[in-house]
Amino acid sequence: MALTLRTLTLDDLPVFQRLVDASFLGDTPDDGAERYRDLFEPDRSHGVFEGDELIGGGGVQTREITVPGNGPHPVAAVTSVGVKPGHRRRGVLTRVMRAQLHGLHDEGREAVAALWASEAAIYGRFGYGLAAEFTRLSVPKNAAFRRGVAIGDAPVREVSRDDAMPHMRAVYEALRPDRTGWLSRADQFWGHQFADEERDRGGLSAYRYVKHPEGYAVYRVKQDWQERGPRGELHVREIAARTPEAYAALYRYLLDVDLIGELKFFTAADDPITLLLDDPRLALRSRSDALWVRLADVDRALAQRRYGSDVDLVLEVSDDFCPWNAGRVRLTARGGEASVRRVDEAPDVELDVASLGAAYLGGTRLATLARAQRVREVTPGAVAALSHAFLGEHEPHCPEVF
Structure with a gap:
């Protein structure tokens, strides 16, 4: 039977949510569709059907992402992508990806798309590149800071969710324009990020909220009572602070919580905690892929961000999936700001989207x-110059999975 693709409607949400849950080998609770109603943008969601059966689909959240040196810009946050078991390897995902990316181009919408990948081998063939990693961090309780680390004397207290939320929002919004990879958070995204029903906890406690005048932390606890004493795990959900001193104070508080043996955190790749510790080796770290980024419109996307050094080079870009991006562009950056124009000149660098x-x-x-043989240098020194210009002030980090 032939496959068809169409934009979804709000009435499709229950069956779409069942599809997404099934594709991730999960179950859909009775209120599954209602729970995700405020995250679902039907006009930005596509479904692939075999007859009347929905067998694949994907959606987009309309959000902003902070880009290097130039604050928040619109991003198509790709989410809820799945193919029903038994229908894979039939081109279903390709249809969804094409509808999303070609739609962004045809409608002149976001120049950049981003997603978290369930499997790292999937999205490269659609032009996504691994743009940010996260660190799995584990630090033992009471780990000492090196001499000279300032934590100040501002109070650090645990508070209720209702007390914490307005403060958290204010801190987050103050930091977001300078934190590459951070996303905008409307009300529904705050609710989803800190959903705290029993099914959200994974065997851990309810959220605990920690308030500092210049920051906040949110964590859960996994209790573990052993013969030699308690060895619970403190799982950090998020830490944010306006000052380095406040950041250190929040970490100090969490490391000294009683009955805990280990602090665990999925954090930024350049989290400064290792440099705060007297013994950096106490912080065990492993890195994994996080945010994958796709330039839906190369020309507009390259002009949106700022650059760390001046550069004037011709790039030959290959892009089989979105052919309007393919060709030669001259990227000229002066004082951080860039212009991009199409040219016929010989390339300095060849690379794919x-x-x-x-x-x-x-x-x-x-x-x-x-x-890694992904970029080819034509003009000697061009790759080094381009690479330096693209570097950001710090490692990009997306503190939430969407």
């Missing part, structure tokens, strides 16, 4: 991609 997406947030070096 996934490599541009990987480098876009300033975390993945184009020089590293060249060593």
Whole structure:
């Protein structure tokens, strides 16, 4: 039977939610559709049907992402992508990806799309590049800070959710314009990020909220009572602070919580905690892929961000999936600001659109991609110059899965 694709409607949400849950081998609770209603944008969601049966689909959240040096810009936050078991490897996902990316181009919407990948091998073929990683961090309780670390004397207190939320929103919004990779959060996204029903907890406690005048932390606890004493785990959901002193104070508070043996955190790749510790080796770290970025419109996307050094180079971009991006562009950056124009001149660098997406947030070096045979240098020194220009002030980080 032939496959068809169409934009979804609000009436499709229950069956769409069942599809998404099934594709991730999960179950849909009775209120599953209602729970995600405020996150569902039907006019930005596509479904692939075989007859009347929905067998695949994906959606977009309308959000902003902070880009290097130039604050928040619109991003198509791709989410809820799934194919029903038994219908895979039939081109269903390709249809969804094409509808999303070609739709962004045809409608002149977001120049950049981003997603978290369930499997890292999937999205490269659609032009997504690995743009940000996260660190799995584990630090033992009471780990000492090095001499000279200031934590100040401002109070750090646990408060109720109702007391914490307005403060958290204010801190987050104050920080977001300068934190590459952070997303905008409307009311529904705050609710989803800190959903706290029993099914959200994974065997851990309810959220605990920690308030500092210049920051906040949110965590759960996994109790573990052993013969030699309690060895509970403190699982951090989020830490944010306006000052380095406040950041250190919040970490100090969490590391000293009683009955805990280990602090665990999925955090930024350049989280400064290791440099705060007297013994950095106490912080066990492993890195994994986080945010994947796709330039839906190369010309507009490259002009939206700022650059760390001046550069004037011709890039030959390949993009089979979105052919309007393919060709030669001259990227000229002066004083951080860039202009992009189409040219017929000989290229200095050859690369595919996934490599541009990987480098876009300033975390993945184009020089590293060249060593991995993803970028080809034509003019000697061009890759080094381009790689330096793309670097950000800090590692990009997306503190939420969407």
